[in-house]
Amino acid sequence: MNEPADLPEDELVSAVLDDEADDAIRARVATEAALHERLTTFAGLRDDLREVAIPTAMLDTMRLAVLQTAAAAAPLPRTAPAFDLSARRARRTKAAGWISAAAAAVVLIAAIGLAGRGGRGDASNDASMTAAFGTASSGSSESAAQAADSRGNAVGAPPGLATNSRSSGGATDSGAKTSTGATAGPSAPPRDLGPVADLDALISAYRAGTSGAPTTTGSAMGATTGASCRPPIAVAVLGGRPVQLVADGPQVVVSDRSTCVVISSFTP
Amino acid sequence: MSSPFARRPDARGEAAFRPALASDLELAAAVNAGHPAALDELLRRHQGRMYTICLRMTGNETDARDATQEAMLAICRGLPRFDQRSAFSTWVYRVTTNACLDELRRRARRPVAHGSADDVAATASSTHQRAGGGATSSAGDDAVVARLTLDDALARLPNDFRAALVLRDLCELDYAEISQVLDIPPGTVRSRIARARAALARDLGNQTPPGDRPTKQP
Numbered sequence: 001m002n003e004p005a006d007l008p009e010d011e012l013v014s015a016v017l018d019d020e021a022d023d024a025i026r027a028r029v030a031t032e033a034a035l036h037e038r039l040t041t042f043a044g045l046r047d048d049l050r051e052v053a054i055p056t057a058m059l060d061t062m063r064l065a066v067l068q069t070a071a072a073a074a075p076l077p078r079t080a081p082a083f084d085l086s087a088r089r090a091r092r093t094k095a096a097g098w099i100s101a102a103a104a105a106v107v108l109i110a111a112i113g114l115a116g117r118g119g120r121g122d123a124s125n126d127a128s129m130t131a132a133f134g135t136a137s138s139g140s141s142e143s144a145a146q147a148a149d150s151r152g153n154a155v156g157a158p159p160g161l162a163t164n165s166r167s168s169g170g171a172t173d174s175g176a177k178t179s180t181g182a183t184a185g186p187s188a189p190p191r192d193l194g195p196v197a198d199l200d201a202l203i204s205a206y207r208a209g210t211s212g213a214p215t216t217t218g219s220a221m222g223a224t225t226g227a228s229c230r231p232p233i234a235v236a237v238l239g240g241r242p243v244q245l246v247a248d249g250p251q252v253v254v255s256d257r258s259t260c261v262v263i264s265s266f267t268p
Numbered sequence: 269m270s271s272p273f274a275r276r277p278d279a280r281g282e283a284a285f286r287p288a289l290a291s292d293l294e295l296a297a298a299v300n301a302g303h304p305a306a307l308d309e310l311l312r313r314h315q316g317r318m319y320t321i322c323l324r325m326t327g328n329e330t331d332a333r334d335a336t337q338e339a340m341l342a343i344c345r346g347l348p349r350f351d352q353r354s355a356f357s358t359w360v361y362r363v364t365t366n367a368c369l370d371e372l373r374r375r376a377r378r379p380v381a382h383g384s385a386d387d388v389a390a391t392a393s394s395t396h397q398r399a400g401g402g403a404t405s406s407a408g409d410d411a412v413v414a415r416l417t418l419d420d421a422l423a424r425l426p427n428d429f430r431a432a433l434v435l436r437d438l439c440e441l442d443y444a445e446i447s448q449v450l451d452i453p454p455g456t457v458r459s460r461i462a463r464a465r466a467a468l469a470r471d472l473g474n475q476t477p478p479g480d481r482p483t484k485q486p
Contacts, residue, residue, distance in 0.1 A: 014462035018436060020443050042465045045472070046437045048418050052320045059315040062337055067308055070344035 013038045017046065190244065193236035202238055202254065203266050206245060209234075210268055238263070292356035299347050307347070311340055314357065317439065318364045324434045325368035327423040331375060339367035354448060361439045362449040365431050372427055421471040425464050432457055433464040 015021035016029045017039060029035040193205040232244035235257065242257035254263045287295060287309035298306035318339050322332040342363045350359055422430055428450070435446045436457075443461075447454045 008462065010466045011458055011462035014465055015458060018443070018461070020458065038469075041469050045418075045465055045468050049324060049422075049433070049437045050320075052323055052438075054316040054319055056316070058333070059319055059336070060312075062333070063308065063311045063315055063340060066311070066337060066340040066344060067304070070307075070341060071304070073345075 009035060010038065013042055017042050190232040191234040193234050193245075195237040195240075197239060199238065199254070199264055199266075202236055202243070202245075205236065206234060206252065206266075207268055232257075293352060296347060296350055296352070296356055307344065310347075310356075311343065314360045315340070317357075318360065320438050321361065321364050321434055322368050322371075324419070324422060324438060325365070325427075325430060326371055326375070327419045331371050335364070335368045335371040338370065339364040342367060354445070357439070358441060358445050358449060361435060361441065365435065365449060369427060369431065418468070418472065421468045424471060425467055428452075429460045429464040429467070432460040433468075436461050 012021065012025050013029055013035055016026050021029075029039055191209060193202065193209075196202040196205055230246045230248075233247050233252070234245040236243055236245070238254070243254050243263060244257045246253045246255060248265070251265045251267055253265045255261060256263060287298070287303070287305050290298065290306065290309070292310065292313070295306040295310045299310065315336070319332060319336045322335040322339070323329065326332050326335055339360075343360060346363065350356070422433075425433070431450060432446055435441045435449060436443075441449065443454045443457045446457045446461075450457070452460075
């Protein structure tokens with residue numbers, strides 16, 4: 001690097017103007033007229049260079065626009081966030097896991113409880129629950145048939161009746177007197193008359209185990225097929241065909257157990 | 269200088285931040301701490317100087333506006349990476365200078381070359397002024413020689429020379445700081461500034477370098 005004294009004269013003058021020169025150079029520029037004149041020229045150029053009209057209003061508008069653009073493009077870094085989103089997200093995930101586990105436990109307990117009730121012999125309940133969970137194929141054919149009964153009852157009966165049917169385990173006419181004259185419990189199963197050859201044998205078998213007329217539980221028999229889908233008071237196999245006996249006012253309706261199609265009726 | 273943070277905490281229990289009272293470095297730290305008003309204050313403080321740099325570097329207001337806007341955006345993006353090894357203003361000038369050089373490169377790729385007759389006329393109609401010392405061109409040349417304005421003369425300088433001169437005369441950076449901004453040795457800074465001034469003086473009428481004149485000996 002050149003010694004300061006060896007620098008071109010313009011550099012000496014420029015260094016003096018910029019206060020980057022030592023005393024010797026400064027003295028030389030001050031004493032040499034040409035250098036001093038050059039210094040004056042350079043100083044004038046500098047002053048002219050600094051004269052700029054600053055459009056403050058335009059710059060203010062530009063600054064605001066830039067701030068908006070920057071804020072939209074990337075949020076400003078925050079070392080002290082008002083909300084720790086990651087922690088909140090972790091807590092939310094943990095809470096969701098607990099809720100899911102609790103819900104699964106409730107469903108499991110309910111299923112076990114209902115299965116236990118079904119295991120005590122309430123085939124209707126079992127079938128109803130089976131149907132409710134969409135696994136009717138897992139039950140026996142008779143249970144499946146009775147599940148169909150329950151579904152039909154729920155469809156054909158008024159909403160309140162259907163609700164009672166499901167909530168009380170299928171005993172829609174709970175508390176009502178059966179054809180035996182006794183008060184049937186909410187979980188009383190239908191009487192199984194076994195296989196019979198024909199309708200007369202069925203009526204005879206029914207009458208053999210009952211006395212008196214069944215209690216009226218609904219509308220007249222012929223008014224609706226819904227009556228034939230009520231919970232039966234007895235079941236049988238009529239000539240190889242599963243049938244059920246449903247109390248309908250003073251009569252007993254014999255219907256197909258799976259389709260609820262009325263086959264016949266009789267007065268006990 | 270008093271603290272930019274008021275002693276009495278606000279409703280949230282945090283000290284209220286007063287950007288107008290803060291230094292540049294305090295504002296920069298406040299921006300990174302999530303005070304948007306600090307960024308606004310920082311840009312407001314330096315926008316005038318940034319625009320001046322851009323105007324002198326690019327030579328026209330349109331390009332100066334574009335470069336200033338780019339520089340502001342670059343500051344917003346780069347502020348988290350500001351390491352405080354230099355003065356904040358030095359960093360701002362570096363960012364602004366780079367934005368100007370980028371703008372000049374873009375302009376160089378445009379089909380219409382800068383310095384055309386229309387451009388000179390448009391530039392001459394703005395705030396340009398004649399250089400100090402007076403135009404001393406000969407009478408015969410007056411009709412031919414363009415009335416070069418300062419910006420025109422600046423435009424004739426190589427970009428690196430112009431950048432060094434602008435950083436010195438407008439931003440008042442010393443040679444060491446300019447050396448940092450432009451990443452060149454301080455001796456080169458001194459040389460470029462001197463040659464840039466000499467070229468301006470020549471173009472604006474002060475054409476006789478001191479070495480060609482008789483000097484008075486003490």
